[in-house]
Amino acid sequence: MKTPPDILPKSFYKKKASEVAPKLLGKILHRKFGNYTLAGIITEVEAYEGDNDEASHACGGMKNKNRPMFSSGGIFYVYFTYGNHHCCNVVTGKKDEGQAVLIRALQPISGIEIMARHRYHRTCKDQKEVINLTNGPGKLCQACAITRKENEEDLAGDIIWITKGKKIPAKDIAVSKRIGISKAKNIPWRFYIKDNPFVSRKS
Helix, strand or coil, rough: CCCCCCEEHHHCCCCCHHHHHHHHCCCEEEEEEEEEEEEEEEEEEEEECCCCCCCCCCCCCCCCCCCCHCCCEEEEEEEEEEECCCEEEECCCCCCCEEEEEEEEEEECCCCCHHHHHHCCCCCCHHHHHHCCCCCHHHHHHHHCCCCCCCCCCEEEEEEEECCCCCCHHHHEECCCCCCCCCCCCCCCEEEEEECCCCCCCC
């Protein structure tokens, strides 16, 4: 497969997760699935930074499960949670720093019918169901058939890749506390596109 000309360079991912996270908004996540390419605009993310972040998988050091987080930025980190869904992350920073950005929501733009089959086993009935396809970390992984098989995929590869998309101005980015965690709850490292319906929740 030919590399897209607008694919994000590895240098994009080499910074702290909290710096990379808001810059990922508006970028486009692509997932090659058989003869199809599923794609969506990244609308919501959360940053997790290393051993000092009690909510991060990297807190407590490297283990077999979180090993991809300690790679050099620019690979995918996928984990299975609550016994029923996957979550996908973009690894950031330098090797051994243990940083990643959780992709919480997408606005689907390509392969919507395939995504609907994965989520609903049929086509979408209305716009509400289109919005519900990928407006959550578990939902987007199910819709895009992202599982542990995609763990450690190179984000400049031909299975999962991210392209430049559209730059979101700072005034259009909302910032809040992270969701669904019990530790380090007050750190404002959740970022999402204001007024975009394809997010898990507002504020």
